[in-house]
Amino acid sequence: MTGINENFDIFFERDQVRVRDALKDLIMLSGVLKDLSGEIFWDDPRRVLDALRVFDLILKGTFYEEEAIQGEQELVYRFERIYELQPTIDIPRLVRLGRRYNWITDSHNPPLKFTGTGKRMVMQLLRLVNDALVYHSQPAELKEIHQAERDLQLAKSYEDIGVGSQDTIASVLNNLDNAVNDLKFQREKYIQDRRALEKYQSVLALLEMLERELGERFARLKGAIDQKYERQHRRSATLFYRVIQELSSLLGENAYVSQLEVGRKVLRVNRDRFLQYLVDAYSDSLPGTTLKPVQTMQYMEEGIYDDGGDSFAGLWMPFTLPPRLHEDDVERGVRQLEDWIYRWEPPRENSMSENIEYHPARAVTARELASLLGAATSVAAELETDTRPIIDAIAGNPGISVAKLLAQLGGGWAGALRHLLVLSYLVSEEEVKLFTYKNGKDKATADVKTDGWRLNYPDGEVRFVKGTAVLGKQKKYDLKVR
Amino acid sequence: MEKYTAIDEKDILMLDKRQQQALSEILISSKSMDGVPRQRVMRVLRTRDEEVFNLFLRKANSILGDALKLVYDEQSNRCVALTRANAAWTQEVLDDHQLALFIFCFYLGMTSRTGRMTFDELHGYFQRSSLYAERKLMHALDHLAKCGLLRMEEYEGEGDEKKRSYYITQVGRQALPLPFLMRIVSESQGGEVTMEQVRDFFSLDRRQEDTGNTDEDKKQLKLFAD
Numbered sequence: 001m002t003g004i005n006e007n008f009d010i011f012f013e014r015d016q017v018r019v020r021d022a023l024k025d026l027i028m029l030s031g032v033l034k035d036l037s038g039e040i041f042w043d044d045p046r047r048v049l050d051a052l053r054v055f056d057l058i059l060k061g062t063f064y065e066e067e068a069i070q071g072e073q074e075l076v077y078r079f080e081r082i083y084e085l086q087p088t089i090d091i092p093r094l095v096r097l098g099r100r101y102n103w104i105t106d107s108h109n110p111p112l113k114f115t116g117t118g119k120r121m122v123m124q125l126l127r128l129v130n131d132a133l134v135y136h137s138q139p140a141e142l143k144e145i146h147q148a149e150r151d152l153q154l155a156k157s158y159e160d161i162g163v164g165s166q167d168t169i170a171s172v173l174n175n176l177d178n179a180v181n182d183l184k185f186q187r188e189k190y191i192q193d194r195r196a197l198e199k200y201q202s203v204l205a206l207l208e209m210l211e212r213e214l215g216e217r218f219a220r221l222k223g224a225i226d227q228k229y230e231r232q233h234r235r236s237a238t239l240f241y242r243v244i245q246e247l248s249s250l251l252g253e254n255a256y257v258s259q260l261e262v263g264r265k266v267l268r269v270n271r272d273r274f275l276q277y278l279v280d281a282y283s284d285s286l287p288g289t290t291l292k293p294v295q296t297m298q299y300m301e302e303g304i305y306d307d308g309g310d311s312f313a314g315l316w317m318p319f320t321l322p323p324r325l326h327e328d329d330v331e332r333g334v335r336q337l338e339d340w341i342y343r344w345e346p347p348r349e350n351s352m353s354e355n356i357e358y359h360p361a362r363a364v365t366a367r368e369l370a371s372l373l374g375a376a377t378s379v380a381a382e383l384e385t386d387t388r389p390i391i392d393a394i395a396g397n398p399g400i401s402v403a404k405l406l407a408q409l410g411g412g413w414a415g416a417l418r419h420l421l422v423l424s425y426l427v428s429e430e431e432v433k434l435f436t437y438k439n440g441k442d443k444a445t446a447d448v449k450t451d452g453w454r455l456n457y458p459d460g461e462v463r464f465v466k467g468t469a470v471l472g473k474q475k476k477y478d479l480k481v482r
Numbered sequence: 483m484e485k486y487t488a489i490d491e492k493d494i495l496m497l498d499k500r501q502q503q504a505l506s507e508i509l510i511s512s513k514s515m516d517g518v519p520r521q522r523v524m525r526v527l528r529t530r531d532e533e534v535f536n537l538f539l540r541k542a543n544s545i546l547g548d549a550l551k552l553v554y555d556e557q558s559n560r561c562v563a564l565t566r567a568n569a570a571w572t573q574e575v576l577d578d579h580q581l582a583l584f585i586f587c588f589y590l591g592m593t594s595r596t597g598r599m600t601f602d603e604l605h606g607y608f609q610r611s612s613l614y615a616e617r618k619l620m621h622a623l624d625h626l627a628k629c630g631l632l633r634m635e636e637y638e639g640e641g642d643e644k645k646r647s648y649y650i651t652q653v654g655r656q657a658l659p660l661p662f663l664m665r666i667v668s669e670s671q672g673g674e675v676t677m678e679q680v681r682d683f684f685s686l687d688r689r690q691e692d693t694g695n696t697d698e699d700k701k702q703l704k705l706f707a708d
Contacts, residue, residue, distance in 0.1 A: 275589070275607065277666075277670030278670070281579075283579075293585060300661070314571075315566070317565065318562050318563065318630060
């Protein structure tokens with residue numbers, strides 16, 4: 001039916017019946033796949049693998065008389081025997097599904113076999129999955145090049161006998177393009193891993209093959225005047241050039257290392273070259289894989305250069321010994337450390353999340369926001385400037401306890417906090433002074449009626465406030481000004 | 483004084499008490515390139531003879547071997563202790579650019595007759611290195627000077643302009659070990675060079691370069707003793 005000289009291409013086929021049948025095949029395949037995934041045979045790699053295994057068993061049963069399968073149950077047993085696994089899928093159901101689409105012969109007509117359609121489809125599926133396996137088994141850096149190789153192989157069995165007419169050359173070149181980019185990004189890594197030479201060789205072997213194949217292909221096209229092919233030819237030339245360029249920089253490193261091994265001698269040190277190297281190192285523009293001075297030093301440390309290993313790398317730099325510690329210093333340090341260890345508590349887990357209450361966010365209008373911000377800034381401004389009320393209160397009642405003072409000033413919880421901040425500012429300015437009564441008298445005065453807050457003194461010692469000389473001077477000055 | 487002029491093998495291997503004291507003095511105060519003035523060392527050694535001082539340095543260096551190096555910088559009149567900084571530590575003090583620049587200066591300083599490099603001269607080489615080459619170069623040179631590897635001098639140029647020139651300090655001279663220089667030159671030339679070539683290239687004095695190497699120094703000391 002297929003004449004070898006006839007060209008087949010779904011896009012240019014005139015015979016509509018053929019086109020329709022071919023496309024119907026695809027539709028049927030998609031129907032089967034849809035049902036497979038609907039019936040959980042096709043939604044998990046493990047199950048897909050088992051389904052494919054069952055298909056494979058049926059295929060074998062179809063091909064070899066001695067492996068023929070009489071019924072579904074036998075299929076299950078055979079699966080368990082061969083793979084020594086409990087199947088993850090319902091095999092009889094899978095067989096029924098195959099029958100529905102006329103992939104598998106009827107149950108009235110044993111043994112279990114694939115029909116012609118079923119065989120074709122299943123083999124296509126297996127080919128697809130094996131192709132994917134090959135692709136994913138390649139090391140990452142060779143994937144694209146292998147794909148290019150694969151494209152050529154496929155072209156041999158399809159296009160070359162007139163089936164389909166994909167743009168094989170373009171596809172191959174595209175894959176090469178990707179490979180070049182990949183090489184470019186990975187190059188540093190290979191060099192670091194010291195595997196550059198292997199990479200170079202494997203890539204080069206593939207490239208040689210590709211070049212041969214592409215050359216043949218281009219030669220066959222010779223004579224056909226086609227701008228598209230012309231362009232592809234030029235593109236392939238530039239691509240190969242780029243690949244080789246990228247590869248040669250891989251080789252450059254290796255070539256250098258191997259040069260070292262061979263011990264290529266420099267007869268005369270070239271001054272300009274030396275200075276240029278340093279200028280380039282200074283301005284970060286060293287060509288390719290030349291090592292920077294610091295890298296050279298690191299390599300020397302790692303003992304990469306083979307020079308007997310007695311050349312200790314490193315610059316002579318000035319250094320200093322720390323002055324020696326006195327015994328007391330050490331002891332004090334140890335004591336502090338022990339103290340710290342003694343007091344140290346393991347941080348409580350989730351201590352944060354227990355206590356914090358979250359208030360829902362409130363939507364405010366622009367005006368409200370302005371007033372809120374205004375309030376905040378006015379608080380800040382007040383903190384900055386207005387110390388007079390508190391100073392007046394202290395001057396009026398020297399020796400008053402802090403709690404009492406705050407209560408007197410009023411303003412509720414917020415006011416107390418604010419005044420406390422002002423007070424701390426005054427203390428740091430040494431305008432007022434906090435003091436305690438050693439003998440514990442005046443405890444009673446500490447109990448103050450407050451609205452909504454309570455002041456807790458450190459160690460329970462009541463603090464009292466009084467003005468200092470600085471404050472007195474300040475007040476005098478203020479009076480004068482007034 | 484008698485003690486130092488007649489040296490036997492035992493003396494070569496040991497520092498006496500005063501010398502030990504002088505050594506620790508230098509070790510403690512080499513921080514940030516301060517070092518110890520020569521007079522101070524000589525006072526610790528209880529001598530006024532410069533030869534005794536020189537002898538002390540040579541002897542200490544021969545005993546310390548490759549671990550430490552005592553250097554006396556005549557210009558700043560300081561004694562400084564140097565030790566080997568590995569790549570990681572070097573990178574803390576000098577970055578890639580500064581190291582390259584220093585090697586560059588080292589070459590120019592060692593090979594020129596006067597040892598003097600003007601800023602303009604250096605700028606000429608590095609002009610095209612980056613956009614703000616001049617400022618960057620000035621900054622890097624300042625850093626090298628701060629590390630004590632270079633010494634900067636200002637002089638009056640044409641008009642009122644202050645010009646800068648740089649010299650390699652004694653510390654700078656000693657900073658780069660020969661094997662490292664050899665690797666750098668090899669890297670720049672793309673092939674192996676010999677130590678001898680490197681010495682010629684940098685016009686290094688063999689004796690000066692090997693202050694730390696014991697064999698040669700023992701010979702020197704003996705010559706001295708004779």
